[in-house]
Amino acid sequence: MAFNIYYNLLIKTTSRVVFDAVTLPEHLNNWWTLKSSGVPKLNSEYNLNFTDTYNWFGKVSKVKNNESFHLKMTDSDKDWNPTTFGFDLKTNSSGTLVKFSHVNWLKDNHHYRRSSFCWAMLLNDLKNYLEKGIIIPFEKRN
Template identity: 75%
Template sequence: MSFNIYHNFQIKTAPKEVFNAISQPKHLDNWWTLKSSGKPELNSEYNLNFTDTYNWFCKVSKVKENESFYLKMTDSDKDWNPTTFGFDLEPNINGAMVKFSHINWPENNDHFKHSSFCWAMLLSGLKNYLEKSIVIPFKDRN
């Protein structure tokens, strides 16, 4: 049995802008990571650096420009390692419906629950970054 996190929300901007913000390191660093690297191409490796202790790696497991972007963890902590997270984007009259998932968690433990909360906060930061150009300093992101 595995456990999954899902968050759906509206962003008032074009799917192309959302895709760039979730797949390009220069944007990831403005709402999620301290510093990151990678290219939105199938099987490309991403480095997601949060601190020296949390310096994680993953690979692009699914990508369709302006429609979907998924990363499979390859080197992180034991709870995150078997997981894949990603975004599906659906255009609508108000911009983009974002359907986020983080799947295949091995346990419904405190780390899973904390990560679900953190994703909600970070995804709110993504929304504010795209809609209002707000960049929360890394040290203030939870």
């Protein structure tokens, strides 16, 4: 049995702006990572660095400009390694509906539940970053 995390949120901006924010390192570093690298192309590698201890890697498993972006973790925490997370974007009259998923967790354990909580907080940070220009310094992100 696999365990999954799903969230939907509306961000009042275009799908291109959201796509850039979840794929380009200069934006990822403003709401999620300490430093990151990668390009949104199928099978390309992303480095997601949070600290020297949490220096993770993932491979782009799905990408369609301004519509979807998914990373399959390849070198990370043992609980994250089998997982894939991603963003599917749907434009509507109010902005962009972000359908977030983080799937294929092997256990319903502390790390799974903590990650679910963290994603909720981070997605709110993403929304505030894109709608209000708020950047929370990395060391103050929970």
